[in-house]
Amino acid sequence: MPAAAGLARRITESLYAWAWGHGARFAYLQVVATNEAALPLYADQGFRTVYGYEYLLPP
Numbered sequence: 001m002p003a004a005a006g007l008a009r010r011i012t013e014s015l016y017a018w019a020w021g022h023g024a025r026f027a028y029l030q031v032v033a034t035n036e037a038a039l040p041l042y043a044d045q046g047f048r049t050v051y052g053y054e055y056l057l058p059p
Contacts (some may be wrong), residue, residue, distance in 0.1 A: 009045075027047075
């Protein structure tokens with residue numbers, strides 16, 4: 001297993017712990033719907049999709 005395996009989980013969980021310790025009670029994030037690596041991680045951490053978005057560019 002590569003040394004970086006689980007790094008995103010460790011980083012995000014450390015961030016949540018730090019934020020909780022500083023008074024945060026909610027976490028929100030924005031992730032590109034095609035980010036297949038991030039979506040399962042965030043779902044495991046209790047996040048769910050509330051709404052989608054799209055970027056519009058002028059013609």
